[in-house]
Amino acid sequence: MTDAGSSALVTSARSELASQDLILCQQHIAHHSKSFYLSSLLLPKAVRHEAWALYAFCRQADDAVDGDNPGDGTVPVDAPGPLAQQQAVQGLRRRLDAVYRGEPGSGPGHAIDRSFYAVVERTRMPKALPSRLLDGMAQDADSVQYGSWEDLYSYCFNVAATVGLMMTCVMGHKLPASRHAEVLLRASDLGVAMQMTNIARDVGEDARRGRVYLPDELLRAHGLTQHQVMAEADSRRPASQALRGVVAELLAKADAHYQAAEPGIAMLPDGAQWAIRSASRIYQRIGRVLAGQGYDSLNHRARLSALAKIGWLLGAYASGLRPSARRWPKHITSGPADALLLRYCREVEIVD
Secondary structure (H helix, E strand, C coil): CCHHHHHHHHHHHHHHHHHHHHHHHHHHHHHHCHHHHHHHCCCCHHHHHHHHHHHHHHHHHHHHHHCCCCCCCCCCCCCCCHHHHHHHHHHHHHHHHHHHCCCCCCCHHHHHHHHHHHHHHHHCCCCHHHHHHHHHHHHHHCCCCCCCHHHHHHHHHHHHHHHHHHHHHHHCCCCCHHHHHHHHHHHHHHHHHHHHHHHHHCHHHHHHCCCCCCCHHHHHHCCCCHHHHHHHHHHCCCCCHHHHHHHHHHHHHHHHHHHHHHHHHCCCCHHHHHHHHHHHHHHHHHHHHHHHCCCCCCCCCCCCCHHHHHHHHHHHHHHHCCHHHHCCCCCCCCCCCHHHHHHHHHHCCCCC
């Protein structure tokens, strides 16, 4: 066989392996993150494939620490204990190190790592960015408590805004280089908003894991402590008015970040806007469902039906048809926590 023929066979084999890896990433996301998977189908093909690899890596990390979440507000039966969680984070750090060495591993067990490596190689994503995500996983494993709003922002940035920033590395944006940091701030706003929605929705489930993400600063303003939140969750009774007030205030904070993130969607390439707008709308709607439950998330998980999600996808598409929705703002935009989020963006080396 000629060298050219041999090279063609090697290239074909690599392409086949990459396709098989991508299928495994797709299956992982379709099972573990249904809302994201539905929105991801709206992305252009090349972006969609990299998004699957990226989210599969992030979701794999989350499941390694918390177990396979059944999605009904209960704690997974396979939820690992504290020591196993800490060991899982250490294992994830070793896998990330291998990815950035260009040695993501072989076999089906490393399919997600190999796909993520391809994303890292193309985008030149700084290692500090996914590493910060693992810092957030370590906070979960160590059952870190949050005293202030700033503490909570740090956590939300670690576990959610980093994902939005990685997605921005994949999708790119339309703004001039002079406004690059602004795009990343708006992406961070959306990640923070989504994570605050998650926290508001999962108060009961998290408390039964021994975790309270609601910061002491917020709880004190409503006459509560973390111990009282856990006691309420264990009682299986409806949430107190005080705890409902806490959840309502957290969702109001999330809404401020959704509002700040909205002009950032128009900063993305046209082909990516529908997917991100729909994801934002679906998460915002979860907050509205929770409000309809009287802000009681102790025993009932706010959820959207598949039909409702499709409705919001179509609504996001319709709103995106307006030329003004696709036109990036000429004026400089701002959000509720820009100074703090900019500092975090610099720490993960995505902003100078």
